[in-house]
Amino acid sequence: MAQQRILVVDDDAKIRTLLRRCLEGDGYIVDEAMTSQDVRDAFATDMPDLVTLDLNLGAEDGLNVAREIRRDHEVPIIMVTGKDDVIDRVVGLELGADDYLTKPFHVREVLARVHSVLRRAERHAPVAVEPAPKATSNDGLLDLDGLKIGLDQMLLIDRTGQHCELTTADFKLLAAFLDNPQKPLSRDRLMDLIGGHDWAPLDRTIDNQVARLRKKIERDVSRPVLIKTVRGIGYMLTARAVDQGCVSSNTA
Numbered sequence: 068m069a070q071q072r073i074l075v076v077d078d079d080a081k082i083r084t085l086l087r088r089c090l091e092g093d094g095y096i097v098d099e100a101m102t103s104q105d106v107r108d109a110f111a112t113d114m115p116d117l118v119t120l121d122l123n124l125g126a127e128d129g130l131n132v133a134r135e136i137r138r139d140h141e142v143p144i145i146m147v148t149g150k151d152d153v154i155d156r157v158v159g160l161e162l163g164a165d166d167y168l169t170k171p172f173h174v175r176e177v178l179a180r181v182h183s184v185l186r187r188a189e190r191h192a193p194v195a196v197e198p199a200p201k202a203t204s205n206d207g208l209l210d211l212d213g214l215k216i217g218l219d220q221m222l223l224i225d226r227t228g229q230h231c232e233l234t235t236a237d238f239k240l241l242a243a244f245l246d247n248p249q250k251p252l253s254r255d256r257l258m259d260l261i262g263g264h265d266w267a268p269l270d271r272t273i274d275n276q277v278a279r280l281r282k283k284i285e286r287d288v289s290r291p292v293l294i295k296t297v298r299g300i301g302y303m304l305t306a307r308a309v310d311q312g313c314v315s316s317n318t319a
Contacts, residue, residue, distance in 0.1 A: 071185065072096040074115035076106055076132065077147065078125045082170075086119060089174045090181070103132050110140065117185055119168070119177075121147040122155045130158055137163040141279065143184045147172075163275055187272060209245065209308035212293055214284055216308065218242050223283065231283050236261065240276050241284075244294065244304035253301040277302055 073095045075086045087097045098115065100106045102124070109115065118136060122129030133144060146159045146167040156167050165184045168177060208224075209216040215224035221238050223231040233241070243252070243260035252260075254273045261276075277294060285291045297303050 070094060070096050071116040072098065072113055073181070074098045074100060074106070074109050074118045076100045076118060076124070076129075077121040078102075078123075078127075079121070082121065082147075085174075086177065089177050093178055093181075095181075103127055103135065106132055106136065110136075114140075115142055117143045117145065117181060117188070119145045119147055119181075120164075122152065122159060123149065130155065130162065133159055133162050133164060141275075143188045145180055145184060161274075163278060165272075165275065209310060211245070211284070211308040212286075212306055216241070216245070218245070225283075226286075233280075233283060237276060237280050237283075240273075240280055244302075245308050248304045248307040251297040251300045251303045257301060273301070 073090050075083050075090070075097055077083050077086070077099075078101050083099045083101075087099065090097050098109050098113065100109050106118075120129055120133055120136075122133070124132065129146075133146070136142065136144060143166075144159075144164040146156065146164045148156050148159070148167060148169055150169045152169075156169075159167065165187070166180050168180060208222070209218070213226040216222065218238065218241070221233070221235070223233055223238075223241075225231050239261040240257065243257055246260075257273050281288050281291050281294055284293055293305060295303050295305050
């Protein structure tokens with residue numbers, strides 16, 4: 068297996084050196100960055116498998132760097148914050164960060180969190196799916212707001228007729244919503260439905276998966292209408308899928 072690459076983003080040289088020694092000692096390749104431009108250059112040169120990101124970058128706002136990374140990439144992010152930076156930590160998690168470290172941290176904690184986040188990322192990595200034949204109306208597919216879905220075949224066809232790649236975990240999440248339409252589902256309930264493990268209150272696994280799924284199924288991901296956020300609870304699929312086979316037989 069190829070060595071995994073980690074990008075350490077911090078304006079403190081001592082912290083970068085500490086993390087580099089810790090991570091390289093565990094077999095990772097480590098790149099360093101101090102600024103948002105350094106981050107962009109690092110991504111353009113060698114795509115990292117994980118990013119550790121200090122939210123206090125001096126002249127720059129680490130949250131803006133997190134936004135920029137998450138806008139274009141799904142690489143796991145571990146935030147590094149001060150122990151009292153609760154608000155920044157919450158905002159960072161809402162932006163899609165996967166975990167966080169608080170200063171001062173122990174080397175063993177760093178490695179434990181890196182291992183955990185990378186394991187979750189590997190479970191959710193896209194799997195190769197053989198191209199499916201073009202579907203017809205009697206193929207038993209589900210129709211959801213113009214999308215064609217075949218859960219058994221792990222098939223998603225968008226509104227233009229193109230096949231979309233989804234991970235196994237994302238198909239499980241989509242199936243959970245389709246089986247429970249128009250019902251608010253808590254994060255705990257969704258984690259149970261998709262067979263997730265190691266759930267904790269600040270774990271953003273479900274939020275990150277919902278964000279990825281929205282990119283595939285929403286007409287406008289900035290204004291999601293199919294998967295709505297239910298404040299204080301979790302998420303809800305607002306529409307019911309229609310069996311295309313039934314539609315064909317009813318209209319014959």
